[in-house]
Each structure stands twice: as C-alpha cells, then as structure tokens.
Amino acid sequence: MNTELTLVIMAAGLGSRFGGDKQLAALGPAGEPMLVLSIMSAIRSGFQRAVLVIRPELETELTEILTRFLPADFAYHFCYQALTDLPEAAQLADISHRLKPWGTAHALWSARHLVKGPMAVINADDFYGDSAFASLAKGLSMRPTEWMMVAYPIELTLSEHGGVNRGLCQVENGQLKSVAEWLNIAEQAGELVGDGPQGHASLPPASLVSMTCWGFSPSIFDVIKRELTEFIGQQDQQPKSECYLPAIVQAGIEQGLPVYVDVACEPWLGVTYPQDTVWVKQKLTELLSD
Template identity: 85%
Template sequence: MNTDLTLVIMAAGLGSRFGGDKQLASLGPSGEPMLVLSILSAIRSGFQRAVLVIRPELEAELTGILTQFLPANFEYHFCYQSLSDLPQDAKLADLSHRLKPWGTAHALWCARDWVKGPMAVINADDFYGDSAFASLAKGLTARPNDWMMVAYPIELTLSEHGGVNRGLCQVAQGQLRSVAEWLNIQAQDDGFVGEGPNGLAKLPLQSLVSMTCWGFSPSIFNVIKQQLTAFIEQQGQLPKSECYLPAVVQAAIEQGVPVYVDVASEPWLGVTYPQDTVWVKQKLMELLGDKTH
C-alpha cells in the first residue's frame, strides 16, 4: 500500500451558527485561517499532501490564502462537495428540496478519487495542535491499513456562548468501542448535559469526544458507500438531514473494524459562534506566537 500521508480537510460547511465561512476566518497570529495552521502542523509531521473538500465559490479565495501561507512545493488539491455526488445506488431523482450538502460522511466521500493511501481527516475550522498530527502520522505509518482517532477531553472543547455538537466516545483497551453524535452540549454546575441518541441526558465528567480528528485507510470509502446509500434511502427527502462521519465509524466498529485511540495532549480550539473568535485568537497567539513559520 502507498504509505504517503494525505490530509483531508472538510471545508465545505456553511457556518450557519457562525454566520459566515469559518474556514476563511483569520484567526492565527499572522492572520492564518485554522486550516492553514493544520496544514503547517501536518507538514511538520510528515504529511505529503492535502485535499480540501470545498464549495466551488471558495476556491479562488482559498487559493490565494494557501499561496500566501504554504511552502511553494507543497501539493494540495480541491474537490467539491456536490449534492449530486452520491453512490450509484443512492441517487435521488429530485434534489430541489435540498439546500445544503449531506454532512461529514458525504464530504469525505467526495474526496475518494484524490486519496490512495492512509489519510488524516479533520475539520477546516478547528485547531488540533502539532501533537495531534504527530500522533496521526505515527499511527498511520505504523498501521497503514487500520483506522484511528485522536480524542479530546470534553471540557477542553466547549464554548461559553452556547451549545456544541460532539461525537461522544466510549474507549476500552485503547480502542474505540462506540461513538455517537451528541447535540447542544453545555456545561452545568455539576457536569455536562446534551441531547444524545435517547434525548436530553447528562454526560460523564471524564468524557472523551471526537473533534473530527481521524486516521483512515481507503477502506473507509466502502463503509461510507454502504452507510450513505442506506441514509439516502431512509432520510434523503428530509431537507436538513446529514450523514455524520461518527455514524459511519460506528457501523465499521460493529462490522469488526478496530479503531485505535490516542488522547490529545494539547487543547483543541474552535469557533462555533462569532463571540468565540476573540478568545480563540488570544489563545492561538499564546500558543503559537511567531512560531507558525
């Protein structure tokens, strides 16, 4: 198998709660968007290329940003998250009810033609830290046919300005046993509360969550094909339904695929709401200063 490492960045989101294109927001010490900070971290860890899953209207501005901040010889590609780019058996005759793409599993599906070997998969608008990419590079190089994730303690991932969505992880013996999407997670005096698969519930204080910091082999695309096809059949007519990557990973775990877990040793930073930006800029300046180049 090709053991060159590819970083896949899901950058097609609409940023509805943020009120704009978070993936373009200037947050780093030199005005870098988060995705640039991630690519620079990945380069330091030995990744050879990046694939950015975007909306077509972002390409020109992103090209300018990447040209400004990345090494001239670093290889990157754009691919589009198109509503109609679905598995053959999942085609919908009428997409007129749909205004947004089909979620994170669909975003990764749209990158399938650009990835031949092991890949890290992240969000464009999150900061993961150098150590997360070092963990991914080490794991993917040692086990190029396996899957992995870097999990974050939940208390390091919340916003003071409202609820957040997270993939809640159950981990045993260094492997992921289950991951489920929880919505609107917030801190309370006695812990955390969120909307899980069975409705509103408390979360354990020591919870680990997925911040979309995954490592996959190309076998992920076969599982996405199965899950996306089933999803479109069941929920394809709902205008806002999304097929989440954690649901695909959970299906793979149930099929016997091992997913190894590293726990992050640096803080995760992200902007869910516009009010988060000042704090995140300050934290990035403290963490990175002028070390981004």
C-alpha cells in the first residue's frame, strides 16, 4: 500500500452564512488563508502532498495564493466537486432540480482519483493547530489501513454570533462509537442546544465534536460509494439535501471498522459569520507570531 501522507482539503463551499469565500479570507498574521496555515502545519508533520477540492472559479486565485505562501517543491493538486460526479449507480437519478453538490461526503468522493494512500481530511476554512496534524501523521503512519479523527471539546468551537453545525461524538476507550450531525448549536439560557437526529435538544457542555479533522485509508471511498448512492436514491428530489462525512463514518463504524480518536490540545478557530473575523485574526496573531 502507498503510505505517502496526503492532505485533502475541502474548499468548494459557498460560505453562505459568511457572505463570501471563507477559504480565501486573509486571516493569518501574513495574510494567509486558513488552508495555507493548515498546509504548513501538515508539511511540518510530514505530509508530502495536498489535494484541494474546489469550484473551478477558485483555481486561479488559489494558485496565486499557494504559489506565494508554500514551498516551491510542495506538490498540490486541484479537483472539482462537480454536481454530476456521482457513483455509477446514482447516475440514473433525476438531478435536474438540484441546486448544489451533495455535501462533504461528495466533496471527498471528488478526490478519489488523486489519493492512493492514507489521508487527512479537513475543511479549508478552519484552523486546527500543529498538534492536530502531528496526531494525524502519527496515527496514519502507525495504522495506514485504519480510520481516525482528532476531536475538539465543543465549548471551544462555538461562535458568539449565531448557531454552528457540528458532528457530536461518543467516544469509548479511545475509539469513536457514534457520530451524529447536529445543526444550529448555540448557547441559550445558559445551556447548549441544537437540532440533532431526534430534533431540538440540549447537549452536555463536555461533549466532543468532530471539526472535520479526519484520517482515512482509501477504504473510505468504498463506503462513500455505497452510502452516497443510497442517499441520492432517497433524497434525489430535495434540492439542497447534503450527505455529511459523519454519516459515512457512522456507516463504517456499523460495519465494524475501528475509528481511533485523539483529543486536540490546541484551540480550533473558524469563521462562520463575518463578525468572527476580527477575533479570529487576533487569536491567530497571538498563536502564530514569533
């Protein structure tokens, strides 16, 4: 098996709540976007290449940014998250009404031809810290055929400016037992609440969440193929429905695949709303300035 470590960055999002392309926002101390900070962290941890899943209209500007900030010898590749790039069995569905691609599981599916070995998978617009990539590199090198994640305490991942979406994790003995997508998580009247699989409910403040900081072997693509095909068969008349990566991971767990968990020891930072940018820039400057 190819053991070269690849960083897959999902950078095709529209940033509807942010009001623009978050993946291009100049947030670092030198004006770097978050994805550049992540790539630099990954390089320091031993990752040899990156694959960026993007929309075609972002390629020119991203190329300029990466050329400016990255070492000249670091290999990176672009691929597009195209609405019609689906598993063969799903191509029979009528998607003429579809308004956008199929979510984060579909984004990773788009990278399948460019990844042959163990991979880390992250969002383009989040800051994870060096230690997260060190954990991923160590885990993927030790267990290149297994899956893993770096989880974050939920209270460190919220926004003061509105609700956020998170994958809520149940962890036992260092392994992930379940992960479920929760939407619109926010603090109300002194407690955390959100919309989970069973509807609106409260969450324990010590909960661990997925911030899309995953480690996978290429076996993830087989699970995506099956689950995405089933999802599209069930949801093909919904113009905005999305198949999330936590659902794919949950399907793998139910198949008996172990998913190892490390807990982050550095802050996660991200911008969900425009109002988040000032605080995030300040924190990044504090964390990264010499």
